[in-house]
Amino acid sequence: MEKFHLFVNKHESLLRYSVVVVGVSGGPDSLALLHQFLKIRKKLQLTIIAAHLDHMFRGKQSESEMIFVQQFCERHDISCETKQIHVAAYADKFNLSTQAAARTCRYDFFKEIMVKHNAGVLALGHHGDDQVETILMRLVRGSIGSALAGIPAKRKFDTGTIIRPFLSLSKDQLLDYCHVHNLNPRFDPSNEKLDYTRNRFRKRVLPFLKEENPLVHARFQYFSETTLEDEMYLQELTKEKMNTVLKRKEKQEVEIDTELFCDLPLPLQRRGIQLILNYLYENIPSSLSSIHIEGLQTLLSREHPSGSLDYPGGLKVIKSYQLCLFTFEHKQFEPYCYTLEIPSMLNLPNGYIIKSDIEKNIHEKNGNHTFIINRSFLTGPLLIRTRKPGDKIKVKGMNGTKKVKDIFIDEKVPLHSRSLWPIVEDGNGNILWIPSLKKSIFEGGEGEDDYVVLHYKKH
Numbered sequence: 001m002e003k004f005h006l007f008v009n010k011h012e013s014l015l016r017y018s019v020v021v022v023g024v025s026g027g028p029d030s031l032a033l034l035h036q037f038l039k040i041r042k043k044l045q046l047t048i049i050a051a052h053l054d055h056m057f058r059g060k061q062s063e064s065e066m067i068f069v070q071q072f073c074e075r076h077d078i079s080c081e082t083k084q085i086h087v088a089a090y091a092d093k094f095n096l097s098t099q100a101a102a103r104t105c106r107y108d109f110f111k112e113i114m115v116k117h118n119a120g121v122l123a124l125g126h127h128g129d130d131q132v133e134t135i136l137m138r139l140v141r142g143s144i145g146s147a148l149a150g151i152p153a154k155r156k157f158d159t160g161t162i163i164r165p166f167l168s169l170s171k172d173q174l175l176d177y178c179h180v181h182n183l184n185p186r187f188d189p190s191n192e193k194l195d196y197t198r199n200r201f202r203k204r205v206l207p208f209l210k211e212e213n214p215l216v217h218a219r220f221q222y223f224s225e226t227t228l229e230d231e232m233y234l235q236e237l238t239k240e241k242m243n244t245v246l247k248r249k250e251k252q253e254v255e256i257d258t259e260l261f262c263d264l265p266l267p268l269q270r271r272g273i274q275l276i277l278n279y280l281y282e283n284i285p286s287s288l289s290s291i292h293i294e295g296l297q298t299l300l301s302r303e304h305p306s307g308s309l310d311y312p313g314g315l316k317v318i319k320s321y322q323l324c325l326f327t328f329e330h331k332q333f334e335p336y337c338y339t340l341e342i343p344s345m346l347n348l349p350n351g352y353i354i355k356s357d358i359e360k361n362i363h364e365k366n367g368n369h370t371f372i373i374n375r376s377f378l379t380g381p382l383l384i385r386t387r388k389p390g391d392k393i394k395v396k397g398m399n400g401t402k403k404v405k406d407i408f409i410d411e412k413v414p415l416h417s418r419s420l421w422p423i424v425e426d427g428n429g430n431i432l433w434i435p436s437l438k439k440s441i442f443e444g445g446e447g448e449d450d451y452v453v454l455h456y457k458k459h
């Protein structure tokens with residue numbers, strides 16, 4: 001148990017004088033853990049609470065495990081908290097796998113006990129073999145980022161901290177410990193079932209690895225800790241760089257500059273995408289994997305200016321020229337057509353306004369954010385509407401007409417912005433102006449007449 005003491009020494013400031021809830025299933029790992037905590041209880045002045053949840057999977061048998069834990073605690077003068085939850089019914093109700101339901105119920109129960117006893121620490125008996133299985137399973141499944149570092153030895157949990165002091169020890173070492181100390185743990189028969197993925201890794205892969213290197217669990221633990229450190233460092237770097245790439249960040253939507261993004265080194269690109277996904281998803285769907293990240297990197301780096309991807313949980317990723325939009329909001333782009341009074345101000349669905357005024361002695365203005373027209377030449381009413389198929393404009397300074405669609409393409413207007421883009425039309429059906437993009441030949445004039453002046457700006 002030297003490894004356990006090394007762990008305790010490293011985290012002494014967290015542990016000393018604290019209330020520690022130990023999750024005890026009654027199996028060898030958690031029983032050994034509880035036993036070890038008993039040995040340091042006095043020295044570190046700990047208050048130890050054992051917490052056991054009966055998942056009620058195996059009727060009387062699982063109840064007997066709960067009673068076993070209660071009796072063990074009585075014998076060793078430890079406060080014991082237990083609860084019985086019909087996890088199968090819970091899984092049915094919330095449409096979860098029994099494994100996922102058991103996990104949710106267990107961690108909710110731990111939270112409840114920590115609050116009740118004002119405990120800052122939850123200690124769990126995961127060990128080195130669990131770590132090997134977890135890392136291999138995640139690699140095979142295609143997990144990404146810090147998930148590949150496996151089970152963390154210490155992490156935040158609600159208002160407290162979860163610690164796992166046994167990650168550097170193997171299952172065999174814990175079984176030996178229980179044997180030497182006569183702890184007589186219970187064995188859960190479901191650990192033997194080959195229909196659980198973890199059990200297949202344990203039974204089929206681990207024996208081979210241990211044959212190759214009996215200390216394989218220590219190698220994996222080293223890999224886990226260093227991977228986590230590397231990952232934290234790279235994530236910090238990514239956060240910094242992504243600030244320059246981000247164009248817009250809202251609750252359900254993020255927009256990035258694709259050119260700046262593609263200039264980032266590939267490891268930061270990958271993590272940048274993860275950062276966006278972590279931000280947008282409340283819970284990252286388990287079906288999201290490295291395949292999605294690779295797919296997006298390909299979409300962003302290829303020459304074709306547009307394309308989209310559907311991610312799990314209704315997230316859509318839309319690339320359009322220099323912008324890429326991540327959105328859950330599948331906006332129904334309702335066409336609109338408003339009459340513009342003069343003078344007035346009109347709020348548009350794309351977040352912009354058009355303001356109209358009458359002015360005298362005006363000079364033509366450069367730029368596409370203002371449009372002027374001699375009042376006596378204007379046939380009203382002025383309409384502000386969305387685009388229609390076949391729309392054409394007689395572009396100022398050019399002979400002939402141009403399709404509005406081609407202007408959107410030439411100006412690299414993102415696809416999702418085109419449907420809400422305003423078009424200004426006169427009473428004769430001529431397109432006068434596509435705000436901020438193109439003016440028509442109808443603009444202009446100079447003199448002392450009255451002029452209608454239109455301004456287009458952000459709301």
Ligand SMILES: Nc1ncnc2c1ncn2[C@@H]1O[C@H](COP(=O)(O)OP(=O)(O)OP(=O)(O)O)[C@@H](O)[C@H]1O
Nearest residue numbers: 023024025027028029030031051052053124125126
């Ligand atoms: N029913 C439970 N009640 C309280 N804590 C639990 C329970 N099940 C698991 N835990 C905690 O979570 C840890 C990891 O659980 P896991 O299911 O991976 O292992 P286990 O096979 O139950 O381990 P053990 O040998 O302790 O039984 C356990 O070591 C224990 O600390």
